[in-house]
Amino acid sequence: MTLVNGKDFKGRVHKALKDEELRANxxxxxxxxxGKRAMQFTDGDEWTRLRNLGESIKKRAxxxxxxxxxxxxxxxxxxxxxxxxxxxxxxxxxxxxxxLKSHDVKTVVKxxxxxxxxxxxxxxxxxxxxxxxxxxxxxxxxxxAGQMPSHIVMPAIHMNKGQIAKLFQDNLPDTPYSEDAAELxxxxxxxxxxxxxxxxxxxxxxNFAVAETGTLCLVENEGNGRMVTTVPPVHIAxxxxxxxxENLSDVPALLSLLTRSxxxxxITTYFNMISSPRKEGEKDGPKEVHLVLLDNGRSKVYRDxxxxxxxxxxxxxxxxxxxxxxxxxxxxxxxxxxxGPIGKILTPQLEGLDEYPEHASASTLCNACVEVCPVxxxxxxxxxxxxxxxxxxxxxxxxxLKGRGAKSSTIENAxxxxxxxxxxxxxxxxxxxxxxxxxxxxxxxxxxxxxxxxSVRVKxxxxxxxxxxxxxxxxxxxx
Amino acid sequence: xxxxxxxxxxxxxxxxxxxxxxFYPEAxxxxxxxxxxxxxxxxxxxxxxxxxxxxxxxxxxxxxRDVARAQLDLFTKxxxxxxxxxxxxxxxxxxxxxxxxxxxxxxxxxxxxNRVYELSDFLLNVLKIKLTDKxxxxxxxxxxxxxxxxxxxxxxxxKDLINQLENVELVELKRETExxxxxxxxxxRQPEISAAMVSDKxxxxxxxxxxxxxxxxxxxxxxxTGHLDYRKSDVQGLHLAExxxxxxxxxx
Amino acid sequence: MNKIAKQEILDNLxxxxxxxxxxxxxxxxxxxxxxxxxxxxxxxxxVTSAVNTQIKQTTLHDAQRDxxxxxxxxxxxxxxxxxxxxxxxxxxxNWTAMDTxxxxxxxxxxxxxxxxxxFSVDASLTTTLGAIAETGSLILWPTREEPRLLSLxxxxxVALVYEDxxxxxxxxxxxQEQWTTHMPTNALLISGPSKTSxxxxxxxxxxxxxxxxxxxxxxxx
Numbered sequence: 001m002t003l004v005n006g007k008d009f010k011g012r013v014h015k016a017l018k019d020e021e022l023r024a025n026x027x028x029x030x031x032x033x034x035g036k037r038a039m040q041f042t043d044g045d046e047w048t049r050l051r052n053l054g055e056s057i058k059k060r061a062x063x064x065x066x067x068x069x070x071x072x073x074x075x076x077x078x079x080x081x082x083x084x085x086x087x088x089x090x091x092x093x094x095x096x097x098x099x100l101k102s103h104d105v106k107t108v109v110k111x112x113x114x115x116x117x118x119x120x121x122x123x124x125x126x127x128x129x130x131x132x133x134x135x136x137x138x139x140x141x142x143x144x145a146g147q148m149p150s151h152i153v154m155p156a157i158h159m160n161k162g163q164i165a166k167l168f169q170d171n172l173p174d175t176p177y178s179e180d181a182a183e184l185x186x187x188x189x190x191x192x193x194x195x196x197x198x199x200x201x202x203x204x205x206x207n208f209a210v211a212e213t214g215t216l217c218l219v220e221n222e223g224n225g226r227m228v229t230t231v232p233p234v235h236i237a238x239x240x241x242x243x244x245x246e247n248l249s250d251v252p253a254l255l256s257l258l259t260r261s262x263x264x265x266x267i268t269t270y271f272n273m274i275s276s277p278r279k280e281g282e283k284d285g286p287k288e289v290h291l292v293l294l295d296n297g298r299s300k301v302y303r304d305x306x307x308x309x310x311x312x313x314x315x316x317x318x319x320x321x322x323x324x325x326x327x328x329x330x331x332x333x334x335x336x337x338x339x340g341p342i343g344k345i346l347t348p349q350l351e352g353l354d355e356y357p358e359h360a361s362a363s364t365l366c367n368a369c370v371e372v373c374p375v376x377x378x379x380x381x382x383x384x385x386x387x388x389x390x391x392x393x394x395x396x397x398x399x400x401l402k403g404r405g406a407k408s409s410t411i412e413n414a415x416x417x418x419x420x421x422x423x424x425x426x427x428x429x430x431x432x433x434x435x436x437x438x439x440x441x442x443x444x445x446x447x448x449x450x451x452x453x454x455s456v457r458v459k460x461x462x463x464x465x466x467x468x469x470x471x472x473x474x475x476x477x478x479x
Numbered sequence: 480x481x482x483x484x485x486x487x488x489x490x491x492x493x494x495x496x497x498x499x500x501x502f503y504p505e506a507x508x509x510x511x512x513x514x515x516x517x518x519x520x521x522x523x524x525x526x527x528x529x530x531x532x533x534x535x536x537x538x539x540x541x542x543x544r545d546v547a548r549a550q551l552d553l554f555t556k557x558x559x560x561x562x563x564x565x566x567x568x569x570x571x572x573x574x575x576x577x578x579x580x581x582x583x584x585x586x587x588x589x590x591x592x593n594r595v596y597e598l599s600d601f602l603l604n605v606l607k608i609k610l611t612d613k614x615x616x617x618x619x620x621x622x623x624x625x626x627x628x629x630x631x632x633x634x635x636x637x638k639d640l641i642n643q644l645e646n647v648e649l650v651e652l653k654r655e656t657e658x659x660x661x662x663x664x665x666x667x668r669q670p671e672i673s674a675a676m677v678s679d680k681x682x683x684x685x686x687x688x689x690x691x692x693x694x695x696x697x698x699x700x701x702x703x704t705g706h707l708d709y710r711k712s713d714v715q716g717l718h719l720a721e722x723x724x725x726x727x728x729x730x731x
Numbered sequence: 732m733n734k735i736a737k738q739e740i741l742d743n744l745x746x747x748x749x750x751x752x753x754x755x756x757x758x759x760x761x762x763x764x765x766x767x768x769x770x771x772x773x774x775x776x777x778v779t780s781a782v783n784t785q786i787k788q789t790t791l792h793d794a795q796r797d798x799x800x801x802x803x804x805x806x807x808x809x810x811x812x813x814x815x816x817x818x819x820x821x822x823x824x825n826w827t828a829m830d831t832x833x834x835x836x837x838x839x840x841x842x843x844x845x846x847x848x849x850f851s852v853d854a855s856l857t858t859t860l861g862a863i864a865e866t867g868s869l870i871l872w873p874t875r876e877e878p879r880l881l882s883l884x885x886x887x888x889v890a891l892v893y894e895d896x897x898x899x900x901x902x903x904x905x906x907q908e909q910w911t912t913h914m915p916t917n918a919l920l921i922s923g924p925s926k927t928s929x930x931x932x933x934x935x936x937x938x939x940x941x942x943x944x945x946x947x948x949x950x951x952x
Binding site for chain 2: 010013014017023324325328329358360361362363364365366367368370371381384387388389390391393394407413416417419420422423424425426429430433436437440449452453454455456457458460461462463465466467468469470471472474476477478479
Binding site for chain 1: 732733736737739740741743744745746747748749750751752754755756757758759760761778782838840841842846847850865866867868874875878879880883900901902905906910911914915916917918919920921922923924925926927928929930931932933935937938939940941
């Protein structure tokens with residue numbers, strides 16, 4: 001069963017909007033997160049300078065991406081980390097399976113990794129008889145529920161305590177129903193401790209991969225990320241190729257932007273920098289560390305200098321926390337791995353516009369995401385670009401995206417041609433607007449567009465006279 | 480990020496916008512009257528139509544450019560162009576340079592973009608208008624459009640103007656900066672999401688117990704008041720210009 | 732396959748048009764964060780206390796007594812330290828001579844041989860490389876003597892930091908100490924006890940790592 005699917009967006013939206021519990025869960029969570037973030041950036045000048053810095057660091061890294069990837073590989077290899085390259089999720093999955101098989105691993109414990117969600121790794125390993133166990137509390141909950149994360153930072157944000165209490169009670173032996181968050185957390189701690197001890201391998205994502213030193217950086221609060229990268233004898237890190245940064249000194253700014261934007265924390269509990277497997281004489285740490293670099297469409301996104309900006313993303317999730325659409329429909333409605341504004345631009349680029357035809361239109365272009373993005377990704381501009389691509393009327397852009405023209409409609413194009421003809425010619429505009437002010441109100445409610453509009457609104461009323469006519473009557477100069 | 484204030488000009492252009500032209504001409508007239516009362520001449524080029532935003536945001540860039548191009552030659556004097564809409568102002572100010580990148584008319588587009596002002600910003604920061612309230616005591620709330628806030632840097636200006644009115648109590652809307660769900664064609668392409676957003680906005684509006692909802696953008700207004708009327712709410716929506724003019728002009 | 736994949740990915744990237752603009756890194760916004768020695772300590776304490784870190788200020792002379800008091804108060808029975816421990820002798824020497832109910836143990840074997848033991852002790856004691864004022868973080872560079880799991884597995888982690896080892900920012904620590912020339916197997920910033928808010932945004936401490944973090948700041952007098 002694959003959970004990733006872009007089709008039937010509207011069906012899922014319909015369901016989500018009707019789910020009052022879900023709506024309330026998201027509203028409460030997003031309000032909280034927006035408030036916490038705001039407290040972190042009360043100094044407008046510091047925010048402006050820091051995000052300019054963050055943007056320049058990511059842009060610089062992307063500008064030399066191939067070179068940095070090679071440097072990363074070279075330095076990792078020097079440090080004893082094995083580097084693997086994967087063009088597709090299938091390749092990445094096979095690489096990981098092979099590593100696990102060679103160590104006869106039965107269970108792999110996982111830290112949070114959105115890339116592994118992209119790969120549907122758990123599912124894949126399960127099919128090959130290897131159990132992949134999520135250890136991040138939110139991911140643990142979501143996995144138990146047989147769902148996907150609904151948020152890239154807080155995977156179980158769509159659920160409330162009651163739902164989680166029931167889930168634990170139903171799935172864990174001898175677990176009484178409890179809505180106490182501390183108790184629920186303690187239950188997970190107890191369940192997972194033994195798993196960390198016994199697992200044959202640990203798997204994690206990467207927040208920043210430092211080319212200069214061959215260092216893999218992980219950001220987390222719980223300690224599960226440290227557990228999976230330290231206790232089992234093998235550690236496999238998976239990352240998208242865009243996560244590489246040039247220098248170690250590039251990391252502090254990005255780290256600060258990431259944690260403050262994501263959850264409103266000055267820093268997370270743990271910032272874990274891994275540069276090698278266990279060295280001679282060291283008493284703990286994995287004996288092998290592997291790094292899997294996944295492309296999965298990223299190099300195509302990279303080809304176009306406009307869409308390239310998408311790859312600046314540091315996965316803080318601030319865009320979704322501030323998105324009025326995400327707040328209403330939640331993460332699962334998007335159907336892809338990455339929900340919210342970043343998902344709206346990233347997913348169709350990775351998977352194709354034809355696979356996710358509604359994503360670009362599901363935005364009011366309110367720019368709330370653009371305002372908070374810590375690396376200044378022009379999300380709204382990208383959405384407009386994707387709409388151009390969707391309609392197939394895309395004279396710009398160096399490379400067509402997969403599925404260009406997915407929403408192309410002869411009728412709609414003709415409609416816009418008519419609109420343009422009317423508005424580009426003063427004489428036609430005058431005739432048309434005069435006519436509309438006389439008879440526009442006779443349009444039936446069932447007319448195209450009006451039907452959707454009037455589902456919750458009254459019909460807009462054309463004025464008897466246009467402003468053009470009134471301005472003339474006022475004697476305003478026309479020149 | 481609001482526009483750099485300039486010296487008070489002798490005359491300005493007024494770009495009415497297509498929504499005002501067709502649905503809310505009184506808002507346009509009120510805006511013009513407010514400017515004229517400050518001793519500034521208002522020029523209204525009759526050949527103007529639409530800024531092009533509907534097509535620009537709908538994946539129809541070439542058609543947006545055709546319509547935008549038709550506006551470029553109408554506002555050539557070096558005087559401000561004032562719009563009673565943050566969204567249309569944002570289109571010209573922020574997106575015209577993008578839309579005409581690499582085009583023969585690029586310089587013209589930039590020149591126009593640089594002279595664009597949103598009405599409330601212009602009244603407050605350029606004309607330095609002082610309002611004398613002549614109306615009855617009233618409770619109102621304010622909805623700022625996304626584009627006026629995030630593309631034009633118009634955040635406090637409209638509220639500062641409303642607060643100049645002695646008899647008006649301005650009640651802040653909960654989640655004031657959140658989008659109302661209009662988004663142009665979004666309202667009809669994603670009608671269910673739009674409906675959920677406007678319904679939440681209307682709840683917040685009603686919770687203020689304001690008599691009027693004042694806004695500076697007719698798109699938001701058409702959406703929010705369209706829904707308020709649909710649910711038979713008592714709250715009336717109107718454009719900031721109309722509200723300010725109503726309360727400060729000498730009754731004829 | 733690996734070579735072909737690598738080549739294809741790199742080729743794709745290299746065939747793309749170059750990015751426009753030059754991307755100058757201006758770290759001044761970070762360098763602007765500067766405090767005096769005492770302000771650094773004060774800020775560190777303030778920021779890390781906000782995430783439930785407990786602070787004890789002491790001197791080398793009083794450290795052992797303070798530590799034992801602290802552990803006794805918490806009901807700790809087994810305290811694990813590194814081996815040979817880099818902790819100052821003043822703090823842990825003659826431990827058994829002290830009349831204390833807390834047993835001092837050493838992480839003296841490879842993890843494979845002492846997993847059960849490590850997962851059963853109640854507390855650990857480690858050194859740090861220093862601390863960061865801006866974010867209230869400890870810097871740990873685990874070593875052969877002081878393994879990585881010492882600061883992670885036991886439910887209480889006590890960390891020592893000397894008063895002259897406070898940095899303004901993470902960037903300052905990286906640059907002043909020239910980290911890039913000698914990155915260890917694992918370097919860590921630790922800012923508080925383990926925590927989560929994955930359940931309804933409610934903050935809970937002690938998910939997978941320590942439930943309590945105690946920082947002992949060793950003053951010079």
